[in-house]
Amino acid sequence: MDLQKNKDLVYEEVARAIHQANRPESSVAIVAVTKYVDSDTVAQLVDLGVQHIGENRVDKFLDKYEHLKDKNVTWHLIGTLQRRKVKEVINLVDYFHALDSVKLAKEIQKRAQYPIKCFLQVNISGEESKHGFKPDELDEVLEELSSYDKLKIVGLMTMAPIDATERELNYIFKQTNDLRQSLKERNIKNMPFDDLSMGMSRDFPIAIQNGSTFVRIGTSFFRE
Ligand SMILES: *Cc1c(COP(=O)(O)O)cnc(C)c1O
Numbered sequence: 001m002d003l004q005k006n007k008d009l010v011y012e013e014v015a016r017a018i019h020q021a022n023r024p025e026s027s028v029a030i031v032a033v034t035k036y037v038d039s040d041t042v043a044q045l046v047d048l049g050v051q052h053i054g055e056n057r058v059d060k061f062l063d064k065y066e067h068l069k070d071k072n073v074t075w076h077l078i079g080t081l082q083r084r085k086v087k088e089v090i091n092l093v094d095y096f097h098a099l100d101s102v103k104l105a106k107e108i109q110k111r112a113q114y115p116i117k118c119f120l121q122v123n124i125s126g127e128e129s130k131h132g133f134k135p136d137e138l139d140e141v142l143e144e145l146s147s148y149d150k151l152k153i154v155g156l157m158t159m160a161p162i163d164a165t166e167r168e169l170n171y172i173f174k175q176t177n178d179l180r181q182s183l184k185e186r187n188i189k190n191m192p193f194d195d196l197s198m199g200m201s202r203d204f205p206i207a208i209q210n211g212s213t214f215v216r217i218g219t220s221f222f223r224e
Pocket residue numbers: 033035056078079200201202216217218219220
């Protein structure tokens with residue numbers, strides 16, 4: 001595996017997608033999802049200039065964090081978080097991408113030492129297997145969360161089904177951005193709703209076309 005080459009290619013492909021969408025170069029952050037590799041490989045990636053590192057599981061997050069905590073890394077926890085693990089990890093993360101229940105929010109509120117930047121995960125496609133709030137639940141959820149001062153809701157996160165067509169991907173990502181915009185217009189305290197976490201190796205160009213500001217890319221960094 002040629003890490004330098006893979007990294008350059010990912011950055012080039014993302015830059016091309018941003019350009020095609022007529023957006024400013026700096027408007028999309030690339031989160032390298034490192035669940036497939038060990039800490040030494042992540043250290044190499046950081047030395048190549050990758051700043052945003054994402055893990056989907058708490059144990060792996062802590063492992064990488066421990067190894068790399070002297071480096072300049074912005075840390076993303078991108079996967080489902082069990083309530084009993086919140087206290088181990090929440091004060092180490094810069095962004096938590098998978099807030100998917102009010103009970104979890106309540107636990108974060110209890111354990112966080114400062115406002116944690118969170119994405120609300122939304123399930124636009126309605127797939128039963130997917131985590132996330134349904135759009136019509138959000139009114140009630142925001143009402144509850146508006147009193148939680150240890151959460152800063154920076155935006156929405158979504159995951160498209162693996163077998164989604166290009167047309168479906170455009171629909172899901174556009175719906176998510178429209179929803180984010182309508183929530184932003186409510187001007188709720190601690191909920192700027194400026195960001196969108198969407199797009200993975202197979203679908204990030206379409207996510208960028210539809211306004212994504214954080215793409216979560218794993219496989220493409222580590223291909224042979
Ligand atoms: C693994 C993972 C990714 C990255 O997916 P790739 O297809 O490997 O790019 C993104 N987001 C989440 C939540 C993941 O678990």
